[in-house]
Amino acid sequence: MSGAEAVFTQALGLTPPWEVERVELKPEQSRIDMFIIYSSNVGQCPVCGAKDQPVHDHRARTWQHLHFFQFEAFVHCDAPRIACTNCSKTTQVGVPWARPGSHFTLMFEALALALAREMPVAVCAKTLGCSQNALWRLIDAHTTRARARESHAGVRELGIDETACRRGHDYVTLVHDLAERRLLFATPGRGAQTLARAASDLRAHGGDPDAIELICMDMSGGFKKGAALYLPNAAIAFDRFHVIQLANAAVDEVRREEATYEPHLRRTRWIWLKDTRHWNQDQGAQARRLNAMRLQTARAWRVKEALRDIYRRRPATDQAASELSRWMSWARRCRLEPMKRLAATIKAHWAGVLHAFGAAHRHTGYVEAVNSLVQAAKARARGYATTSHFIAMCYLI
Incomplete structure (x- = not known):
């Protein structure tokens, strides 16, 4: 491995048996390509964890990486598949620089998410040199994974409010944990059924709708009805x-x-x-x-x-x-x-x-602050094409 390849191996944080085999700079295309190899004939089974299992074959993959100066950068690797003698499954090894199924490196994704919080996705995609659809898939994947890891077991106080996905219509209900100041759940609509979905989501994350003690919200008849039906033990506070x-x-x-x-x-x-x-x-x-x-x-x-x-x-x-x-x-x-x-x-x-x-003078100041950030993001983006995109941005913010 030459000096350049060693530098890129360290820059990508690779350890044996992963290493950069070669680097190709293409000035006429404003592009740099890094080729990584897996220099071993055995590996750990991604399914059952058995060690020293034989490599079955390799599959060519490409990931977009952070720009290298003015050059777009791409990582290439013939990723190995392990044929496990223990569980009898043949599975591709996860690469250390990207999450499974992604076409971007982890470093690229981290920058993309940081930018997407501060600028319209269209501008972010143009800046990074990727498609808007790919960036939205990235945002959806990360917000979904982040929510899956959350526990709502200790939630006792909720702040509930609505915000417009489009001017004058297509509302989204946002449910917040007032004590921890975090968004718990976002769902289309603003009627009683939104609180039915909120209660179901709370239960799915280890929370208990019957344990909710306080809800701060507006005087919406739909919210009042939904709270009485699906969060029956909560006191209502109009802050x-x-x-x-x-x-x-x-x-x-x-x-x-x-x-x-x-x-x-x-x-x-x-x-x-x-x-x-x-x-x-x-x-x-x-x-x-x-x-x-x-x-x-x-x-x-x-x-x-x-x-x-x-x-x-x-x-x-x-x-x-x-x-x-x-x-x-x-x-x-x-x-x-x-x-x-x-x-x-x-x-x-x-x-x-x-x-x-x-109720300890609880109020929805935090909820209103988040709503203003979401609406500012919507204004910068000149609206979102779908309600699901708007909800993903709520979670990201």
């Missing part, structure tokens, strides 16, 4: 993110109606929806000016901010019940229909809203 989301929607409804005759409200949407702690100097000045104009939108905003303040103070359950009751009384008297409907919605879901204060 602050979903409640404030409803409050923001109510304020925006008031603003849109008032903006039809009040020109000062045009292009002010984000002032009313944004957390005041995130206002810049201009937004703060504009908000103070608008608040002084006795606008209906400003009144609705003050009602909403009073609700947000309750959640910021994080009172105990009894105190939260008292403060929320006073807030609902104010909202019902404010003469703004969207805010009155918001108060009625909170009253209708009273137990779940209060439970969010008592």
